[in-house]
Amino acid sequence: MNQPHEPVRAELVAVAVGVLDGAPRVLTTSASQLQLPAGPLREDHRSMQAGLRAWVEEKTGLRLGYVEQLYTFADRDRAGSERTISVSYLGLTWMERGDLDQWVSWYDLFPWEDQRDDGVLRRALEPHLRAWAQAEDAERRVVRCRVTFGLDGIDWHPELALQRYEVLYEAGLVPESPDWRKALPPQIVGPWMVHDHRRIVATAMGRLRAKIQYRPVVFELMPPEFTLGQLQACVEAIAGQHVHKQNFRRIVEQQHLVEETGGTTSETGGRPARLFRFRREILDERAAGGTKLPRTR
């Protein structure tokens, strides 16, 4: 029953996300090419998570806080070589100013994902999508584009990031597609990344956008004290959508996710805002819900 296992290589890959200046950003290892922090699972790693943290710290100096497993890919690299299994993780961290060069905005990677100013980007993409949809197997393709990209008045679902990427990949519009001759310029479809790292980032984006709605994970991206305005800005950055301010406040407050610190700040301009902190106890107290998105259209 158990023939000997063929050995494989195990790789740990991190999508470390922080939010700064209205854009979520992904940590890359500084190199000529865009690539995620990664490294092999080693004998001395106590667990995969521990190994992942170690690699990220070694390669970028960042100590991750929140970490969760994303997905595991198996790639047959070059013919003949061992197979590599990549276990990817999503990590969240609070960003302060500085060292922006290692941090790539995920809207630079996926320009169409920011619906806060869909204008140019989506307009530039939509015709190509329609062309692809018409080319072959039209019925299915049209429906698929409509649903994933929210065309023709259908709702845009932020959490479908991976599915959108996959459409573009199949359509040959992104540079890493197998048939990349029709690939569009990076301002529209974003830059190339090593291996399948862009797919992994898209996976992370989808997961985070979904999770933010039913688990209080935004707070892992926030400083210890923050205003509700800043919290909202962070959620909007992640979701790539605007939310209704007053309703957002209502939800956050009535769920008792935060408590006032007593302080205020006027850094935000306008009327000074009260400062809040995350009530971390809530993680035990309840199967606490997340931050629904009261949409604004």
Added chain:
Amino acid sequence: MNQPHEPVRAELVAVAVGVLDGAPRVLTTSASQLQLPAGPLREDHRSMQAGLRAWVEEKTGLRLGYVEQLYTFADRDRAGSERTISVSYLGLTWMERGDLDQWVSWYDLFPWEDQRDDGVLRRALEPHLRAWAQAEDAERRVVRCRVTFGLDGIDWHPELALQRYEVLYEAGLVPESPDWRKALPPQIVGPWMVHDHRRIVATAMGRLRAKIQYRPVVFELMPPEFTLGQLQACVEAIAGQHVHKQNFRRIVEQQHLVEETGGTTSETGGRPARLFRFRREILDERAAGGTKLPRTR
């Protein structure tokens, strides 16, 4: 930067689930010990999913339909040996009568998870949980038990199956705990399974229970034609909870998840019920929602 990878062993593990007679069941490989179908990733497998399907078919004869990745574990087996990476998958299938011996009810594995008759089982467990909570670090432990097991009037959340298992594991109440001296009899805490297979099943249960609420996956467990009553029974089996019949029907119908076949059946006893089939198109048409659980208390 790239020291040579230390080789590891990659194992594929399947949690194949079907529903029969009001209980979800998990496929095991017939042996003296309870264990899940599993096998190493092989060179000739085109992908991990393909490999998984192949193993399940080889070991049990079952052809899986729907498959999704669950979680990846890394275990250091025995000291000195290579590390094993287990990539686990959830598979759903439609069960007909027969061959029940290979299929273990997940309420035999986790008796406390069936809240449709929580009576005896939970009563038998609760005192031990409270004892554990009091023993040490009481404040945290009490809250944790309350939340995960829904004690003291807090809502029971079906999808917290894994968290509940982990509490029992830490409390030493299940036979596979490192300190198993306090373990309770199998009628209360279920039987032992090979390796960490029971943890994997608990993961699958949590995932499926969560997913059923926001994606139409129940239908993967149903025959081509079914009555709404049967569909409801299937959902209740998965969730381990009763749902409100009329509201359940309302949700399913208004989401256009199903269409009438025109036929009826009186197999269910009582007034004959109309037959429906799943509108599979909906999987493309919308980011279709699942089957929320209109609770009944």
Added chain:
DNA sequence: CCCCTTATGCTTGTCTTGAGCATATGATTT
């Protein structure tokens, strides 16, 4: 002092959801 900006409080109408009443229609029992 006026205006700009963001913060914060509150109202209103709509939609969703939980809960239950009432009736329909077959099989089974009396």
Added chain:
DNA sequence: AAATCATATGCTCAAGACAAGCATAAGGGG
């Protein structure tokens, strides 16, 4: 044949969640 049981199906109602918007508050900069 009538009563009874069991499930199916249709419909109503009230409470709560949610989208949207109005109005006021309180800083800073001209």
